[in-house]
Amino acid sequence: xxxxxxxxxxxxxxxxxxxxxxxxxxxxxxxxxxxxxxxxxxxxxxxxxxxxxxxxxxxxxxxxxxxxxxxxxxxxxxxxxxxxxxxxxxxxxxxxxxxxxxxxxxxxxxxxxxxxxxxxxxxxxxxxxxxxxxxxxxxxxxxxxxxxxxxxxxxxxxxxxxxxxxxxxxxxxxxxxxxxxxxxxxxxxxxxxxxxxxxxxxxxxxxxxxxxxxxxxxxxxxxxxxxxxxxxxxxxxxxxxxxxxxxxxxxxxxxxxxxxxxxxxxxxxxxxxxxxxxxxxxxxxxxxxxxxxxxxxxxxxxxxxxxxxxxxxxxxxxxxxxxxxxxxxxxxxxxxxxxxxxxxxxxxxxxxxxxxxxxxxxxxxx
Ligand SMILES: Nc1ncnc2c1ncn2[C@@H]1O[C@H](COP(=O)(O)OP(=O)(O)OP(=O)(O)O)[C@@H](O)[C@H]1O
Ligand SMILES: [Mg+2]
Numbered sequence: 001x002x003x004x005x006x007x008x009x010x011x012x013x014x015x016x017x018x019x020x021x022x023x024x025x026x027x028x029x030x031x032x033x034x035x036x037x038x039x040x041x042x043x044x045x046x047x048x049x050x051x052x053x054x055x056x057x058x059x060x061x062x063x064x065x066x067x068x069x070x071x072x073x074x075x076x077x078x079x080x081x082x083x084x085x086x087x088x089x090x091x092x093x094x095x096x097x098x099x100x101x102x103x104x105x106x107x108x109x110x111x112x113x114x115x116x117x118x119x120x121x122x123x124x125x126x127x128x129x130x131x132x133x134x135x136x137x138x139x140x141x142x143x144x145x146x147x148x149x150x151x152x153x154x155x156x157x158x159x160x161x162x163x164x165x166x167x168x169x170x171x172x173x174x175x176x177x178x179x180x181x182x183x184x185x186x187x188x189x190x191x192x193x194x195x196x197x198x199x200x201x202x203x204x205x206x207x208x209x210x211x212x213x214x215x216x217x218x219x220x221x222x223x224x225x226x227x228x229x230x231x232x233x234x235x236x237x238x239x240x241x242x243x244x245x246x247x248x249x250x251x252x253x254x255x256x257x258x259x260x261x262x263x264x265x266x267x268x269x270x271x272x273x274x275x276x277x278x279x280x281x282x283x284x285x286x287x288x289x290x291x292x293x294x295x296x297x298x299x300x301x302x303x304x305x306x307x308x309x310x311x312x313x314x315x316x317x318x319x320x321x322x323x324x325x326x327x328x329x330x331x332x333x334x335x336x337x338x339x340x341x342x343x344x345x346x347x348x349x350x351x352x353x354x355x356x357x358x359x360x361x362x363x364x365x366x
Contacts, residue, residue, distance in 0.1 A: 001063040002159035002192040003028040004049065009058035011044055018044050019217045022058070031186050031193040033203040035240070036213030042196040043088055046162045049194065050085050051078035062160055084153035084161040084191075088168075092137045092148045098124065099133040101148050105156040123155040126181055128174070142169040150178065154185055161186070163195045167202065179206055200241050204229060212237045235354040238280050245286065245322050247279045248356065256351060258318035263297045266351045274355030283325035285349040288313065288336055292345025299346050301338040311337055317346060 004026040011019045018041040026032040034042050047053040049060060051067060054075055060068040067076040078085075084105075092101050103120040111119070124130060127147040137145055146169045153161055163182070167175045183206055186193050197203055203210045204225040211222045214236055221228050221237045232238035235246065248259040251273045256266045265279055292298050299317035306312075311331045315322045324346075331337045338344055 001028050003061075003063060004160065004192065004194060005059070005061045006045075006049075007059045007061075009048065009060065010056045011041075011048065011053070012056060017217075019055075022217070022219070024211065024219065024222075026192060026194055027209075028063070029190045029192055030208045031183065031195065031206055033195045033197060033207040033210040034213060035197060035200060035203040035210055036217075037215050037240070038198060040213045040215050041217040042198075042213065043164055046085075046087070046164050046194065046196055050083055050162050051076060051081050082158055082160075084156055084158035086146075086149045086153045086161075086163045086166040088164040092145050092152070094137050097134050097136055098129060098140070098148050101137070102151045102155055105152060109156065119155055123151040126154065126185070127151045127178065143171070143174065146170065147178070150182075154182075157189050157191065159192060161191055161193045163193060165197050165199075166195075168199075175202075182206065204241075212240060232352070235278065235280060235356070238352065238354065243283050243323060243325075245279075245281050245283065246354075247281075247318065247320065247322070249277045249279045249353070251277055251353070256353070258297075261318055263318045264295070265297065265348050268351070270351075270353055274353060274357075276356045278354045278356045279348070280352040280354055281348050281350060283312065283323040285351075286322060286324035287347040287349060288315075288324050288326070288338070289345030289347060290335060290338075292343075296345040296347070298343050301340055301342045301344060303340060304338060313338060315344070315346070322346070 006022050006024045009019055009022040034045065036042055044053065048055050048068065054070060055068055057070055059066055066072065066074050067081060068074065099120055102123050103116050106116045106119060124133060127150050129144060129147055129151065132144065146166060150166050167178050170178060179202060195206060207225050209222060209224055210228055212220045212228060214220050221233050228237065229241055232241060238244055247265065249265060250257045250259050251269045254267060254269045255264055256269045256279055257264055289296065299315035299322060301313055302316050303314040304311065306328065309328055310325045311328045313324045315324060326336055
């Protein structure tokens with residue numbers, strides 16, 4: 001069992017309160033991601049879980065065992081927590097080869113030599129470092145060092161793995177492969193993973209559940225990736241999950257207008273309507289129409305960028321910039337790649353309403 005519980009955790013450095021009162025439970029066998037902007041406290045949380053930092057107050061338990069609790073004077077040191085850890089700076093032992101780094105946790109555990117050799121090679125192969133077994137860390141690229149750290153964390157098959165941005169230095173293809181590898185191993189072995197990142201794509205791809213932190217270390221939203229993406233709950237989470245159009249709005253009845261205009265954005269306002277509404281939509285939810293019918297809102301195309309599989313079109317709409325993104329093939333086959341200066345019709349699907357004062361969301365249409 002490796003359920004992780006953080007209860008009423010407080011952590012401050014001088015006047016900087018990173019966590020005022022953090023409560024979070026990660027279920028046994030779950031891949032849980034903590035997503036948040038730089039400086040919000042992700043690494044601090046992992047360091048507390050790993051035992052490199054003591055919380056000022058509160059308790060941290062893993063599998064029902066208390067590892068940190070200042071009020072009870074409990075503090076289990078890192079090497080007694082049997083965790084797999086990959087930190088942001090992927091510290092590998094500089095004086096050991098790749099193979100020596102990876103086998104180290106098994107040597108400490110006094111595993112039989114044959115088994116150590118087999119598991120070490122397996123872990124090295126899993127992270128695509130085959131052939132580099134005898135290199136020293138200084139002879140490796142940043143991404144290769146990162147993979148050594150990952151292999152070293154995986155080799156011991158710990159019950160709990162703490163991963164702090166372990167894939168940042170990898171190229172896109174390798175990042176996707178490693179993401180898949182971590183996920184496959186986690187499922188196969190039933191490992192609990194606490195994964196920390198500021199990259200929403202990784203969070204959405206890898207997690208069973210995820211939590212989004214704001215810059216003050218408050219948990220804004222917890223849920224499955226689809227929950228969080230579809231029902232972000234507030235404007236901060238919505239914007240953090242990808243490119244977002246935010247259009248100040250007036251709501252009359254169920255009609256949503258661009259604020260101060262008669263430009264009708266949607267006839268389907270979700271209730272209740274916030275006092276200072278802002279309509280949020282993804283660029284992929286903005287459909288462009290070549291010959292707009294009467295009454296359809298129109299926009300002027302300002303810039304067209306082909307981004308490989310998608311085409312990104314920036315429009316001037318109701319006095320502000322609106323972004324529309326379309327699958328490139330579809331856009332070409334339907335004649336929807338426009339010229340700069342063209343007037344086009346705009347149709348907004350899946351609008352969300354947020355309150356620009358409180359940043360609270362009011363739900364979505366499904
Ligand atoms: N040892 C320390 N002493 C003082 N302040 C610290 C210490 N460690 C972290 N902080 C502060 O705590 C806050 C959270 O830091 P943390 O490293 O957890 O951020 P993060 O979310 O991991 O950011 P990033 O995505 O950039 O890695 C920051 O404001 C940081 O400056
Ligand atoms: Mg960090």
